[in-house]
Amino acid sequence: MGKDITSINQFLKKLATNNTREWxxxxxxxxxxxxxxxxxxxxxxxxxxxxxxxxxxGLEAKKSVFRLNRDTRFSADKSPYKLNYGASMSxxxxxxxxxxxxxxxxxxxxxxxxxxYMPEADALKKVxxxxxxxxxxxxxxIHDEHxxxxxxxxxxxxxxxxxxxYPKDHEYIELLxxxxxxxxxxxxxxxxxxxxxxAKQLARFELIFPFISFLNxxxx
Numbered sequence: 001m002g003k004d005i006t007s008i009n010q011f012l013k014k015l016a017t018n019n020t021r022e023w024x025x026x027x028x029x030x031x032x033x034x035x036x037x038x039x040x041x042x043x044x045x046x047x048x049x050x051x052x053x054x055x056x057x058g059l060e061a062k063k064s065v066f067r068l069n070r071d072t073r074f075s076a077d078k079s080p081y082k083l084n085y086g087a088s089m090s091x092x093x094x095x096x097x098x099x100x101x102x103x104x105x106x107x108x109x110x111x112x113x114x115x116x117y118m119p120e121a122d123a124l125k126k127v128x129x130x131x132x133x134x135x136x137x138x139x140x141x142i143h144d145e146h147x148x149x150x151x152x153x154x155x156x157x158x159x160x161x162x163x164x165x166y167p168k169d170h171e172y173i174e175l176l177x178x179x180x181x182x183x184x185x186x187x188x189x190x191x192x193x194x195x196x197x198x199a200k201q202l203a204r205f206e207l208i209f210p211f212i213s214f215l216n217x218x219x220x
Contacts, residue, residue: 005041005192008034008085009107016107019079031068034085038105039065041198042087048202049101053209055091055216056101063093084109091216097123099215101205102182107189112201113151114208115182116215123219128163128176130218135172141210142183150207156180181215183208 011034014027024031042061050056064087072078083106090100101114119127131138141147142154158177162168166176185204191197 004037005105005197008038008105009110009189009192012083012085012105013107015081016083019081019083021080024081035068038085038087042089042103044198045087045101045103045201045205046089048198049089049205049209052206053212055098056089059089059091059093061087063095064089066094097219099181099212099219101208101212103201105192110187110189110192111184112187112204113182113184114205114212115154115156115180117156117180117182119180119219124179127181127215127218128166128178130214131172131175132166132170134214135175138175138214141214144210147207147211150185150204151183154178155182155184183211 011030014030015024018027039061042064046056046059046061046064050059066082066086066088068081068085070077070080070082072080085105086103088094088100088102090096090098092098094100097120099114099116101112103112104110116123116127154175157179158174159179161177162170162173163176166173170176187201191200194200
C-alpha cells in the first residue's frame with residue numbers, strides 16, 4: 001500500500017500552491033482518489049488496533065476521518081482547504097470525548113500519536129484526579145523505556161498555576177497543570193512509501209494503548 005499512500009502527499013503538495021475552490025473543482029478526481037486511499041488506510045488501522053483495543057471494534061473509517069474543508073468564519077486565513085489528511089480513531093468516533101489514536105499526513109509533517117488534545121472541563125477534571133490517585137501507574141506508562149524512545153515527553157498546553165483543588169507544591173504539579181495529554185511520533189516522508197507502513201504505525205499505536213486506556217478509564 002506504500003506507493004498508494006505517497007499519492008496523498010503528492011496531492012497535498014499541489015493543493016498547498018493551489019488552495020482554491022476552482023482548482024479543487026478541476027482536480028476533483030485526484031482528490032477523490034486520494035481520499036479513498038486515506039479512508040482505506042484508516043480502515044486498515046482500525047482493524048489492526050481493534051486486535052488489542054476492543055473499544056474500536058466496529059468503528060467505521062468515515063466516523064474517524066476529518067473533513068478537508070476549513071471553517072474560515074472566524075479566521076483571517078480564508079484558504080478553503082486544510083493542507084493535511086487527518087483521522088482520530090476512538091471508541092464512538094472522532095466526536096466523542098474519549099482518548100483517541102491520531103494520524104496526520106502532510107508533506108514534511110507526518111505523525112501518529114494519541115491522547116486528549118483539548119478535553120472538556122469534566123473530562124479534564126477526571127483525568128487529573130486519576131493521575132493524582134494513580135500516579136505510580138501513570139508514570140510507569142509514560143516512563144516506560146520503549147515508550148519514551150518512541151514518543152518522548154507528554155505534550156499539551158499547561159495552566160500557569162496549579163489547577164483548582166491542588167496545592168502549588170504538589171509533588172506532581174507539572175503533570176496536573178496539563179490541559180491536554182498527548183504524545184506524537186514524527187514520521188519521515190520516505191516512510192510513507194514503505195510496504196510495511198501500516199504495520200509500523202500499528203506497532204506505535206499498540207505502544208500507546210496503555211496510555212489511551214488510562215485516560216479512558218479516568219473518564220468512563
